[in-house]
Amino acid sequence: MKTRFILLNTSHAGNVGATARAMKVMGFTDLVLVAPRWANVLRREETIQRASGALDVLANARVVATLDEAIEGLHHLCATAMTLRDFGPPTLEPRPHFAALAAEHGQNANFGVGFLFGSERFGMLNEDVYRCHTCLSIPTDPKFGSLNLAAAAQVLAYDWREALGGLATMMMPTDHASAAVQEPTPLADAQQLAGLLDHWQQSLTDIGFLDPEAPKKLMPRLNQLFNRAQVTQDEIHILRGIAKTMSQVAHDRTPKIKG
Known part of the structure; x- marks a missing residue:
């Protein structure tokens, strides 16, 4: 399965670097920024310092102008928003949702999953949340439920990697016999x-x-x-x-x- 982390209108360069680090330690590399505050955010000193060695993730990251560009090739979008929206997608905890998602599509290498994170100040816009299949709610202390953007990315990256079988599965040899299995009908992205x-x-x-x-x-x-x-x-x-x-x-x- 393909995995992409998408940061919308990010205003703090440090969060970009820290998100890249969170992704790399869990084996993910596809990072896309939509209209960040700083056009050169991937090269800013704070970004590089907070990435703490995840420079390959930053080097491969893309900056795009619109969400449409960021979600190209993806089939399942997960919003991260604390405020429930009327008529929005169902709000679910990450682990059970990830387990079901991996069970259904884990053998489809072309299936793309995107995790969307809103701006630090305003979160996600309603219209962006409406486009998602689910809204992820990380269980937190009800008296203090505010998570830093990069911390939220780390939690989701870990839970998603575990749902995919853990880091050990990345080292397993490809089973060529499974290649003979008929490919599922491609889903619309x-x-x-x-x-x-x-x-x-x-x-x-x-x-x-x-x-x-x-x-x-x-x-x-x-x-x-x-x-x-x-x-x-x-x-x-x-x-x-x-x-x-x-x-x-x-x-x-x-x-x-x-x-």
Whole structure:
């Protein structure tokens, strides 16, 4: 399975370095920063010092402008947010969720999991949380539940590595016999799902089901529905074909004004 740590609008360079260190000690290397406060954050002195030797993680890290770029190729997104959101994904503790996730997709090397961390001051935006499949809640003392960003990343990195079988599994030889097993149907990644939702939003508007001036929570609810369904790439094509047909029918039924 592929694992990516995504930091959204990070404001403290030290947290970037400390997160890189937390990832490296658990065997993870894919780090993406979305619109951090400092454009050169990966090269800042505080970042390098707090990385404490995890310089290869920093060297391979990417800085992107949008969440869409950060989640490309991922299939399951985990938000880290303390405040519950209406119509948001289910809030779960990491360990049982990770165990179920690894049991279901652990043999799929192409399945991508992303852990999203919001800014130190404001956390995650509602619209970013809505795009996730689950919201992880790390059990803490109810009187003091505030975790530093890098500390939260370390906890999740450890729990996720354990769910994947621990560090010892990284040293095991590949079982070539398992390669003969038929590959599962590829799931749609988060970016493909976002494109589907945009398409459906336009089509639902075209047929009059969605009022763009008062959308309420229809699209976040559909987002969660598709997340739970674990839509495949083939199903994305089907659903987008349905959306295209809805818009075409609505267009054909619109009275034409003759000049």
